[in-house]
Amino acid sequence: MLSAEGVKAETIKATHTYDEKTLTTAWSHRSSAFIAGLGRFGVNRMLITPVGCAGRYGSVIISEEITPDQRPTEEFCTHLKNGKCLFCVRNCPTEALTVDGFDKHKCHRHLLEVGERLTDLGLCDVCGKCVVGPCAILSGSD
Ligand code: B12
Secondary structure, eight states: OTGGGTOOEEEEOSSOOSOTTTOOOSSOHHHHHHHTTSOEEOTTSOEEBTTBSSSOOOEEEESSOOOOOOOOOSOOSHHHHHSOOOHHHHHOTTSOEETTEEOHHHHHHHHHHHHHHOGGGOSOOOOOGGGSSTTSSOGGGO
């Protein structure tokens, strides 16, 4: 659609683009989403938008300049908003997630272990227990 309008556009895979040792990728979709004004980070390390964090991000890089959205100043993470919650920390089955830290290698090992038991799902990340708390779907969604 964009090329038909004379705009050059490229996309980047949603996930599984990361280095298996460092668990880091060259392009961060959630940082891009933050810069684009879509939301704010929560204790669960997810980017939470006004409609929640139970979603994935993708990036489309285009040759045109567009006016960015204004970045929200309001917190969407219940804990960062009023100091109560930490559902995500309590619900993490491996204790990889803490209030102020995240052991990504511990989380990754767990995803691989669960993945081995659910091979019929194909290549995917199988846990998401930190993304199903009160911030998963917010009231902005109706
Ligand atoms: C590698 C990777 C993993 C690794 C390591 C994760 C990690 N935290 O480093 C593993 C395999 C463990 C993993 C697990 C999961 N992942 Co993952 N993962 C990625 C991937 C491919 C690359 C991330 C990366 O290396 N970025 C580079 C670094 C430098 O940038 P960054 O990740 O954005 O991190 C910066 C910011 O997030 C910021 N930040 C982080 N937390 C906070 C908090 C505050 C307060 C502030 C100010 C800033 C801040 O600082 C970081 C350093 O600069 C991305 C897809 C992508 N290409 O972006 C998905 C991605 C981040 N994963 C995602 C998801 C959903 C998950 C899981 C829920 C999967 C699951 N089903 O269990 C878990 C959640 C783990 C967690 N709580 O973070 C989503 C997040 C969606 C969202 N709503 O934010 C992404 C964006 C995929 C997508 N296309 O939507 N993941």
